[in-house]
Amino acid sequence: MSCILSVITFRIRGSFLSLFQSSGYAEVFTPECVQQDDEDKHKTIYRFVCPHAGQFQCSLTSLVFVMEGEGEVLYNIVSWDPGLGQLRPAGPLYNIDxxxxxxxQLHFQHCVIFSEENKDRLAVAHFTGGNVEIIQPLKVTETHVxxxxxDLSNFGLIWIKTxxxxxxxxxVLLFLRSVTVEQKILNVHLLPGNVPVSxxxxxHLDKKYIxxxxxxxxxxxxKYSLCCQPEDCExxxxxxxxxxxxxxxxxxxxxEVFLDVSIEEVRLGVLDKTRDGKEVWKRRRILLTAPSKGVELPVHRRIPETEFVNTHRDKLIERVSSVMAIADxxxxxxxxxxxxxxxxxxxxxxxxKMRLLLDALDSGGAAVKAEFCRLLKEKERYLVNELGPHL
Known part of the structure; x- marks a missing residue:
């Protein structure tokens, strides 16, 4: 979904105050995630039912809503229009209703490290009716604009000095994916700090978030480069x-880091090529087999097999009897x-045996877990009906 700007008009409103302080106290909430577009499997709407007036911060996006009273707030991230001219995005573009x-009042998380030189570089673009209004911040804190x-529609942070x-x-975000039975790839993402991990x-639902x-x-x-140990990894x-x-x-x-499937641990660091290879993300130990809490998905978008295996891991270890038949x-x-x-x-x-087999499923990803569940339903139907009747 893009914001198509038929006519671009600019209105500057609000006063700019740059303060080195937080956004103040806010109640943190985790929104409900709902999918409203069956054709776009990645379009998810965040839903927050506000019970009373106050200040509320979303645990997934860090958006803060200042509410005058109760109400249902719906919001999601949409695409910036590539034809924005001199406007340069400084954060996600949110559609809010x-x-x-x-x-x-809205508080948008930014990624600026404050100094006297860069404290006044941000504004908010408000897209409505084919126009864009540039809103100067009421206040900028260490974390939020x-x-x-x-009124509500599309809002996004922009740079006013580029x-x-x-x-x-x-x-730095890491996602692991299996390619073959012998090889897996670790995807390494360098992103601005105000991009929501969720x-x-x-x-990347088909990959394991590390x-x-x-x-x-x-x-x-x-320019940046990645250092990796073992050093023979491509x-x-x-x-x-x-x-x-x-x-x-x-x-x-x-x-992308190409790894032998047997490798369970790597050491990664990110180097600044323009500063003689200075480490900006210091080398650290990455456990590729560690469990990871995934994003909370809308009920009818969850991957049933993955959820089933992750939820019932202990019971599967305890009760599955046909381990070798499934492994075969x-x-x-x-x-x-x-x-x-x-x-x-x-x-x-x-x-x-079952514990080791489940470890192998974690390395294999969603497709392998789906096949495991198919085999489990075939060989141990009563157990599946008890643990996951809607699998």
């Missing part, structure tokens, strides 16, 4: 420019490799 019209509003010579708060996850400490400082329009590209415009809807990896079928389809199959076969007791 409130049934009662009770939102009086605050504006008063009169010459960059300063770092921003960035983040939005990136929605575009949680790690992700914060770093990045300079726009500089990384592509060798270096890449970090551009401060990746606010969705697509989130492509900056780097998965190996025949090249969904687990020979080394992992041998480990499952040799393990004792049966519970340990």
């Amino acid at each position: 409130c049934s009662a019209g009770s939102v009086s 605050i504006i008063d509003i009169r 010459k960059f010579g300063f770092p921003i708060n960035g983040q 939005e990136v996850q929605r575009w 949680e790690t400490s992700s914060k770093c400082h990045l300079f726009p329009d500089r 990384v592509q590209p060798v270096s890449e420019m970090f551009e401060l415009d990746n606010f969705g809807p697509n989130y492509h990896p900056t780097f 079928s998965l190996k025949s389809k090249n969904m687990i490799n020979g080394e992992m199959y041998s480990k499952v076969h040799a393990a004792e007791p049966r519970e340990e």
